[in-house]
Amino acid sequence: MKTRPLFAAAATAGLIFSLAACGSEEDPDAGNGDAAPAADAADLDLVTEGTLTVCSDVPYVPFEDFDDTAPSGFSGFDIDIVSAVADGLGVDLVVKDSAFDGLQSGLSLNAGECDMAASAMTITEDRAQNLAFSDGYYDSLQSLLVPTDSDIASIGDLSGKRVAVQQGTTGESYATENATDAELVSFPSDAEMFQAILAGQVDAILQDLPANVPHTADEAFTIVEEYDTEETYGLAMKKGNDALVDAVNEQLAELRDSGDYDELYAKYFSEDAADSDDAESTS
Template sequence: MTRTRFRRFCLAAAVAASTAAAAGSAAAATLEAVTDPSFVPFEMLDQQSGEMVGFDMDILAEIAKRGGFDYNLRTMDFNGIIPAIQTGNANVAIAGITITEEREQIVDFSDPYYDSGLRILVPQNSDVDELSDLQGKKIGTKIGSTSFDYLKQELGDGADITPYPGSADMYMALMSGSVDAVFYDAPNVGYFAKTKGGDRVKTAGPLYEGQQYGIAFNEGSEWVDDANEALASMREDGTYAKIYEKWFGEAPPAQK
């Protein structure tokens, strides 16, 4: 091998090694992920395994696999999640987070991955039929949630609104009679009514304020496009539908 050919060989090898190293670095990227510990059935602690499970957990795992990143997951109260992303203390959050204009000013969202809304939950013997019936009553909801903002906007000082740190807290307050109703995200309210609520509670009224959940990233995050591509491919190949059916017992509604 001549000296010139040897130099070319070394240069090519160096370029190949650099490219491989860069690819390996991208594949090995580890994001700090956060979620809410008690938003059933989106995220909840499996008592047997000690791991977080749920619809959101399966969605995040699949997106990470297709998007080419790993993640460390930790839990925190819902009202701390957006600030954690905003300040860079976390890189990605999935916790049934409603996409709002206010939140979009401080974090970047993926495309919507779940259509939701807000719903009333009351004791079986309650005569509440709609939101206006909650005037003058005690209502439990969740700190930092869009349901709290909606109640303040619609009822103002006409109701005694108590924000709780976790969904389990507000449901316990309802079951014990400390509040007259709970107003919160429809899928979580419906799940509680069908499971732990048993025959003691019921949902009331229509679905309020149609909402969409998104995955939150730091502003300017390079992973938003990868997450969107992963979500699109999951819908196309049926993976999204399988995850949805696993946790909600039915096929997802057709996309509009």
């Protein structure tokens, strides 16, 4: 099986939780179930008072997916992270499905569609010109997915091949810079890219490793290369809302310090999680 070692690779990529330690003094009420939320929600300049509205480009498994059984209508690693943040802030959570290009450009946040973008978004200097990012919460890699019977063994074999990339992503940027002889075909999301490779319309998919891993579950596809691009995901917010950024960072640090982050990570990226996905794919 290819899935287990690839999930081990994903674990190596994401295991370093890149949160900055909080510098605030210890709360004397820490551990008290009646303690007040870490931040006053009234000071956070939320789109809707008492509610953290989060935009995400869905689906992008295992980070976000549609889920009718979940309170928000969505599930995934990112959704669990922002749910914990909302709980810590003492506010409700609403999740909206939004196009990634509008999220990474800052248009959705500036238009008041949401307070935060949580969509496996890499922190970059270009994006930071239009967005305020939280501390990092996941370190990732890029990867190349091909059919198992493909003669493509590396990025050097992509000359003349059609390669699917997601528009506006760091995967698209990496492919543009490193697969110069390939024909890059941009899609709005992972779902469209995977349908294209299933239909034989493209020869490969180049995108974040954790998003490619689930496509290897039935062994019809395999990941032939991974690329360490030193990428870290962050939660994006509107520039200037420092109160929200600080409050979110405090909640992320609490997740790390309490051990809850490790539990969430294991839920989606451990070998047990990979085995569970395999079982579901063959049921």
